Amino acid sequence: MPLSAPVDRGSEPAVAVESIVKHFPGVVANDRISLDFNRGEIHVLLGENGAGKSTLIGILAGMQEPDSGTLRVDGRAVRIASPRESLNLGIGTVFQHVLLVRSLTVLENLMLGGPWWRRAERAAALARFREISETLGVEIDPDAELGRLSLGQQQQVEIIRALWHGGRVLILDEPTSMLTPAGVHELGQVMRRLRDQGVAIIFITHKLKEAYEFGDRISVLRLGRVVGEIPKERLAGMSEAEVTDEIIRLMFGPTATATGDAGALAHEGERRRRNAAVDRSVEPLFAVRDVSTAALPGETAVREVTFDVRPGEVFGIAGVDGNGQKALAEVLAGQRPVASGRITLGGEELNRLGVAARRRLGMRYITDERLGEGTVGTHSVATNLLVKEIGLPPFWWRGLTRWAQVREHARDKIATHDIRTPSEQTPIARLSGGNIQKVLLAREASSEARVVIFNKPTYGLDLHNTRLARERILKSAASGIATVVISTELDELTELCDRIGVMSQGRLRGIVDNAEGAEMRLGLLMTGADAA
């Protein structure tokens, strides 16, 4: 089976939407959107969170139907009422959130969705798996249990699945947010190969650089409308700076200057933390000595990791996803036992303390799985803001919940942290990713914090929220908190950190001062060269 279905090279776009309108209570998510997605083109969709991209994708993927408007596939008007119909039309979608069965193996996940009366044929599936993973250039054990893979690997499986049934259209909803620079580059090559085979690719990103690098055509959405398009012919003749300028104008309106969000966008990756006044002579507040953990099957264990963080210092941990960063964060937070080594906070050993005890000592952990473990989706924003304090005064009195105070506290946090939610009683799963992250940041930020661990703090956030989250990290560090930032984005680490360690296969390969040329040394460490 070829990767893409035999293509009828007619002049009609592979998929077109015409005057799509989609309302949600109180919001027009899509307001008369018309776009053509052509074969053999990488069509970039840009826009802030809430611009309507995900809604549009949801409509194409059959997750929801538009209020009005027409969908066309090869010029023929169609109705896409379910994800299955979308797949049958050759539209494969990779969503931001992983939608795979954690308890099944990679291959089993891919074999799902076949006709129920037919036996799943392992040999054929395995061949298909090898074919696609080769095209993608990824190496995944087809028999590994999915839940044991890192988020990045899980996403690669998602991409394989989207291509599984061939495909007219491949939709990628922010696929690069979890990838390393090398991974992004690889993805770009994969996309080009697929494009050359005639697949129409819809590529959603927040990163301008990627839009310019990979896009054949760029459309910008704002507040549910298409506010501008750079067609193929024009895009080919423009420089990156010209494209950047134009897109910023489209995204933020003509008045946007090179400040605020637009500034962050334009100078992405060019900023470096002006080495804050961290007093290097001070004793480290947080020390990790030769810490190892046991690994679950298919998982990378932490092996003899050693580093320390001074008050007010930001220590970064770089590395390709799945090299033990998650396990490290969990062992530091107390969610998984220390097999050997020693963790101390202000001289006090933490090894035997659980999450709650460490929290009382001032340890905070902001997880990268905001809905998976960071929050209880069905419970209110108010409850989630206090989920780590249940039973403690002043919100509980002798075990009784003082709901009035809990809500008051939530309203206060909602106001000070600019959390966009209909009310403090809204189930938190209804909020956007950026707002859920604000809830987590609000929950962990308190005067008693001494060590804060951020795991991929800006993963999946739009520019505005990314900027807010980074500002918060720097602000909290400035108040004397020892900060650890785990990220797969080097730009982020060089912007935030004083020193950066590189993790690979569970080990900390080396620690680099964040100064001129740090990127190169980090890159060397990431690729396996021993140094420092």
Added chain:
Amino acid sequence: MTIDAEGELTVGTEPDRRRPAWRDALAATLRVLLPVLLALLAGALIILALGKDPLTYYAYVVRRGLLSPTGLEATVTRMAPLLLIAAGLIVAFRAGIWNLGVDGQFLLAAVVVAALAPELIVFLPRWLTVLLCFAAGALVGAVWSLIPAFLKARHGVNEIITTLMMSFLGISLANVLIKIPFNDPTTTVPQTATLPVEDRLPRLFDTTVHSGVLLALVAVILVHLMMTRTAFGLKLQVVGANPRAALHAGLNITGLTFATFALSAGLTGLGGAVEILGVWGTVRADWNPAYGLLVIPLVFLARFHGVAVIGFVLFFAVLMIGGESAARRLDVPHFFVLVLVALLLVFLALVEYLDHRRRKSRID
């Protein structure tokens, strides 16, 4: 899994156009009453098919179960064990633990209490006997849930399977206990010694209703308050809704799991104790009311709400008591009540499904 439609929307500061609150209240009431009405309607068709008059049947059930003084007393008395089981189920279900072994826990507790009470009453005052028997019933129920609790907490073994299996074992063990160690040699059928009527739970006023009913009502309401108003209840709910978030938040999941099982099975065991001390005074080897499997649908129908469940238990008790009379008088099989419960479940699922669709279409 579905993508949350609102996932990416940023909600503006303008107040969203909410529909009036009374409409939500109406929808909630309908969601509860509709399955009941539909089940009664479908039941009526079945009675018609049996060649009986459904109106006569229902009227008779209501008259005997609710409107006649003796019927009402029997109904209220029947509510006691049902409510205690419901309380136990609410604790477990809200904590995300599916304790389906309530029948074994109930029967085993009942048998132990039935054996214990006639022995204790000889040398202890009634109030102390009753208290000790309550404690024993709760303890037996809790102990019978220890193995599923351990397996769940330590090894993640699905508690639906283990509690069901323990339930079968419990029922068999109860049988063995009645026939061998606790057997009363003075009777011809295998049964435990009988607690004299005057030593059973005190009656309320001049009725046949025993005071265990009050205990059951208080238990249900306390459980409801515990789940909604206390730190402990909130912790249980967090563990139930997202165990990984509970781990992340530093909750003692193992301890909470054990506590949930113990509370749930303990309340169920208390139900067994109340039924023996209040009504029967003994357990016969062929006695197994299997209330648990009947209460589970009611708890779902009440959406784990402690106050709402009281209404459903009342409704169901009326059906049971009235249905038993009607079986004798109108020759409608007494298990027709079970048919009604089954219909209730079917329509509950159906209404739930339609409501889900309706909400989804409103959000979209």
